[in-house]
Amino acid sequence: MSKYPSFFRLNVRPYVFWPPFILLISAVISSIFLPEVFSNQIRNLQQAILTYFSIGFSWVSFLMLFLVIIVFFSPLGKYRIGGAKAKPRLSKLSWFAIILCTTIAVGILFWGSAEPLNHYFFPPDFFDLKPVSTDAKNFALGALFFHWGFTPYAIYAVPALVFGLILYSDKPRYSLINIIKPILGRKSGRNWSGILDSICLFALVTGMAASLGAGILSLSGGVLSFFPDWSPVLIQPAITLLILITFLISASSGIEKGIRSLSLFNLGFFILLLVLFVILGQGLAIFPAFVDNLKTYFNYFLDLSLQISGAGNQWTYDWTTFNLAIWTAWAPITALFLGKIAVGRTVREFLIFNLFLPAIFCTLWMSIFGGATLGFAEQAPDFYKNLLEVSGPESIIYQVSLDMGYFKLFSQLFILAMFISFVTAADSSTDALASISMDKAGNDVFKTDVNLKVIWGTLMASLAWVMITFAGVDGVRMLSVIGGLPALILISLATYSLVLLLINPKKHLL
Template sequence: MSNAGDTAGIPAPEGHTGLIYTDYEIGQDNLEGQVGPFGFDVHNPVFMVSALSIVAFVFYALALPEQAGAVFGWLRPWLTSTFDWFFLTSANIFVIFCLFLIVSPWGKVRLGGKDAKPDFTYIGWFAMLFAAGMGIGLMFFGVLEPVYHMAISSPLGTPSPFDADGNIIAANVDQAKAMGLAATIYHWGLHPWAIYAIVALALALFSFNKGLPLTIRSAFYPIFGERIWGWTGHVIDILAVFATLFGLATSLGFGAQQANAGLNHVFGIPISIPVQVVLITAITGIALFSVLRGLDGGVKLLSEINMAIAALLLLFVLFVGPTVLILTDFGQGLVAYAKDIIPLSNPIGRTDDAYRDGWTAFYWAWWISWSPFVGMFIARVSRGRTVREFITCVLIIPSLVCVLWMAVFGGVAIDQVLSDPASSAVKANVIDSYNPPLSLFAMLEGLPFSSITSVIAIVLVIVFFVTSSDSGSLVIDTITAGGKVDAPVPQRVFWATFEGAVAIVLLIGGGLSALQAMVISTGLPFTLVLLLMCWAIFKGLRTEPV
C-alpha cells in the first residue's frame, strides 16, 4: 500500500486522501478474461470451474433423481444438527461487529471518498435493497412463521395455546403470541441484515476506496495480499458463486411453490412439479428480459414497481384487518424480541431443537448463501454513503420494516386462528395440515376482496421472483468476470438460465428438503469467508482517514 499521491499511475477514488492498494493493475491483469466463441468473458478458472460444476450438478440431479433426493433428504438434518452452534455463534459475531462500527470513529468514513455523492435516492436505494434482499421470503413466511412458532415449534420451550384436541388454552395465549412474533422477528431482524451489511461494506470499501475490482476476493487483500490474484482468490470467488446460485435457487423454488398454490387457490390450476417447472421457466424468461435491460432499465424499475405493490398490499391488510390489534402486536413483538434476543441467540444448552435446528440454523445458512448476491448488489448502489449511514440503513431500518410486515401479516393470521379456530383457513393449512405455500392465501381468504388480493399476491410473488433472478445473475456475472460490471450479455443470459435450471432440478430431486439441503451445504463454508471478512474490514478501515 502507499499514499494516493504515489500510486504507480492508478488514480485514487474521488476525494480520497487515505491509502489505496498499488497492485490493482497486477490484479486487473490476472482477472482479465478472454472472450470466447460464445461471447463469454472467460475468467479462468472461476468461470469455467463454476459453470462446469453447475452444469454437472444439473445433469446429475436429472439423471439420478431418486439417488439425488435421498442424498438431499439426509444432508439437511445432518448439517443443521451438527453445525447449529457454528451458525448461531457466527451470526452473533456479525451483529456485534456491525453495532461496533456504527459507534466507532470509522463510522464517518465515506464509501468512495470524502467528496463522493450517492448514486441513488433513499427511495430507489431502499426499493432495490428490499426487492433483492427479502422479497420472496417475506411473502412465503410472513403468515406461516408467526403462526407456526406460536402453535408448534415452541421456541425456548414456550407452551402452545392449543391442547392435543385443538382446544385453546387461555392461560397460554398471550405468551405464545408474543413468542410467535419474537421468534419470527429474530429470523428477519438484526442478524440477517448484519450478514448482508458485512459483505456489502467489504465490497464497497475495497472497491470504491481501495481501487480493487468489485469481486469477493478483493475484500481479502489485507489478509492474503498478492495471493488473492491466485488460487486463494479463485476459491473464494467460486465459493461465492456456489453459495449465491443455490441460495437463489432455494428462493426461486419457494416462489414457484407459492405462486402455484395461489394459482390453485384462485383459478384451480393443479399443484404439481410440472406446473412449478413451467412457472420457473416462464419467469426465468421474464428475468432474462430484465437482465438485458441492465441495472437502471430493468432491476431498478421492477424493484420500485414491486415495492409499490407490496406497500399497497401491506396497507390493505393493516386497515382492513384488526388495525389496533396489529399495531399493538407490532409494539409487543418488538418488546418481546428485545427481551428474548439473547436467549434466542444462545447456541448451547437449548432443548428447542425443532426451532433452533429446523429454522434458525437453516435461516442463517440461507442468509449467508444470499450474502454475496445481496451484498454485492447493495455495494454497487451504495457509493457515497458513510459507513455509519450505510450500516444504520442496511441494518436497523430494514429490520423495522420486516418487523412491521410480520406484525401485519402474521398478526392478522394469529387473530384469525385464535378468534375462530374452527373456521380459520390459516389454522387448517398451517397447524392442522402443514401446507406452507398456501398460508398467505389462507390468511387473505379471511379478509374482504380475497379474490382480488390473492391475484395481487400472486403477481407480487412473481415480480419478487424476477427481481431476485435478474439481480442475482448480474452479481454472479460480475464475480465470474473478475469484478467487471459490464460483462458480455451472453454471460448474463447463461447464469440467469442456470439459476432457473438449478431450482427446477432441486424441486424434481426432493422439493423443499433438497432446496434447503443445498443452501445449507454451500452456506457452511461461506460462513468462514464472512468471519475472515470482518477482520479484513477492520484492517481496511484502519487505513482510512476519519
C-alpha cells in the same frame, strides 16, 4: 463491433465460472435420474452442517450485529465509500428499493404467514411452551422477528461494507478476495481469488434457486386457488418460464434502468399490500401489537442468538440455524452487489440503508401478516394446523385472505407481488454472479455482461424447477443450506476485516 462478446465466446474467468456451473448441472441431472439417492445425500449433508456448525452460525451472526453497531458510532462511520469526492449513482429511494428487493426476495411473502404458524403449533420444547397458547403465539412472532430482522441484515451488511470500501479504495480486481484484503494485505490473495469466488458462486446459485423454488410453489398455489382443476405439473414450469422471460428482458437494461425501475415498482407494491392489509384487517390495532411483538423479540433475542437454551435441539437446527445458514449462503455474493451500488455514501448511511431500514420494514411486515395469521389460527386451530400439514406453507396466505373476506383482491396482489419479487431478486443476483465470473470488466463496475446474466438466470430457474418437481419444498430447503458452510468461513473473516478497518482505517483505505 458488438459491445459484448458473442454468446459462444463467453467473457468468463474459467476457474470461477466452470466448476460451480458443472457442479450445478450435475446436481440437476442427478436429481432427475437418481432422485432418491440425490435427496438422501443432500439431506445427510444438510443435517451434518446444521448439527456441527449450529453454534458457529449463531455466534458469528451475533458478533456481526454487535460490530456494526460499534462501527455506526465510530469515526469509521464518517468515511465515504469511493473517497471524499465520490458521488452516489442512485437516489436514496432507488437505493433503498434495490437493497430491499435484492435481500428479501420473496421470503417475506412466503414465510410471513407460514413460519409463525409453525412456531404456534410446534413451539420449541426447551422454552416449555404449550402449543396453541398465548405464550406460543407471542414466541412465534418474537422468533419471526429474530429470523427476519436485524441479525440477518447484519450478515449482509458486514461483508458488503468491507467489499465496498476496498473496491473503491484500492481499485482491485472485482473479486470476493477484497473482503479479506485487510487481513491479507493489498498485494496478497490473487492466487486464492478464483477458488473463493467459485465456491461462493455455488452458494448463491443454490440459495437463489431455493428461494425461487419456494416462490414457484407459492405462485402455483395462488393460481390453483383460482383454478383448482388445473394441473400443478403444468402450472409450475409455465410460471418458471414466465419469470425467466421477464427477467431476460430486464437483464439487458442494467442497474440504473431495469433493476432500479423494477425495484421501485416492487417496493410500491409491498407498501400497497401493507396499507391494504392494515386498513382492511386489524386497522390501527396493529401498531400497539407491533410494539408488543418487539418486546417479545428482545426478550428472546439473547437466548436465540447464543443458543443458551436451544443448543443441540432439533427446533434450533430446523429454524434458527437453517435461517441463518441461508442468509449466510447468500451474503458473500450479495455483498458484491450491495457494496458496488453504495458508492458515494458514507459508512453510516450504508448501515442505515442496508441494515436498520430493511430490518424495520421486515419486522413491521412480519408483525402485520404474521399477527393476522395467528389471529385467525386462534379461532380455528385444527383447521389451520391441518392446512399447514396437508396443503403446505404456500397455502396459508391465501387462506388468510379468504378469512379476511378479500380473497380475490389480496390473492391477485400477492401473486403479482411474488412474480415481480422473483424478477427483481434474480436480476440483482445474476448481476453479481455475472460480475464476479467475468474475465474482463470495463471501467464502469455498473456494467455487466448480459450473456452471463442470462446463463446464470436460466440455470437458477432450471435448478429451482427440478428441485420442486422431484423433491418438493423439502428439497428446496435442503439445497439452500449447503452453501452456508463455506460462506460462514468467509463472513467470519470479513468480520475480522471490518475490525481491522475500524481500528486503523487509514492503513487499509486510500
